[in-house]
Amino acid sequence: MSDIRLDPRLSAVASLVQPGNKLLDVGTDHAFLPCFLVQRGVCPCAAAGDLRPGPLENAKSTVAACSLEDRIETLLSDGLDSFPPQTDCTVVLAGMGGLLIAELLGRTSWIRDRSVQIVAQPMSHAEDVRRFFFQNGFALEKEVCAADGKHVYCAMAARFSGKPTEETPALPYGGLLFGQSDPTAKRFLQTQFDRLKKRRDALERAGTDKEEAARLREVLDDFCELKKQRSGSGQ
Helix, strand or coil, X not given: CCCCCCCHHHHHHHHHCCCXXXXXXXXXXXXXXXXXXXXXCCCCCEEEEECCHHHHHHHHHHHHHCCCCCXXXXXXXXXXXXXXXXXXXXEXXXXXXXXXXXXXXXXXXXXXXXXXXXXXXXXXXXXXXXXXXXXXXXXXXXXXXXXECCEEEEEEEEEECCCCCXXXXXHHHHHHHCCCCCHHXXXXXXXXXXXXXXXXXXXXXXXXXXXXXXXXXXXXXXXXXXXXXXXXXXX
16 A cells, blocks of 8 residues: 655645545545545545546546545546535645635535535635635634745635624735744745735836725735734734
8 A cells, every 4th residue: 555645735734634524625636635634544535526537547546556445436526516515524625726716615505514624725815715714604713834845835724604704904815824923824924915015016116006006005004913913812
């Protein structure tokens, strides 16, 4: 049986998965995450889905190499479309853009159940995922960051609460990372701040889209305020 090892990005995702839950891995690619979690007894079983036949064949090969065919099913699926409604499970969406993750979650009604944990790891625009959670009654439970070379990734766990989260302008850009003492989280936040500032500066120099420039000024001011407010919170 092959022993699966995860890179820092997927290790961060794995650290958030609730033990004992069935894992539903959306966009599984090589199925490294489900094989890792089932091998180590974190998840009793898993379903691994991918949109394209090629990656799905890679997933099947990994599952077979790990002798886990009886515990991990593979299926061709656009997002969660081919996954039957389930409870007591963890849905993972990792390695995609934030807007795509939000779109896939938005068209799946059965995830609005308190027994369903959502773990998301956006490769870009994490604010789109947090904004979806905040506006659709999901509560963020935990966020972690991981560095792999020059890249820093964030992963977040959320669950349906039925209550929208009150947003400040910058909250979607940092979520629970504001106030964390972890150096990698601080590095991620700084990257977000720099990206927003670069965009604002470009708009102000060009004198175009003054409304967006004003919005970004508000976001950046709130960003600094949230960092200041939560720096002593012990999060």
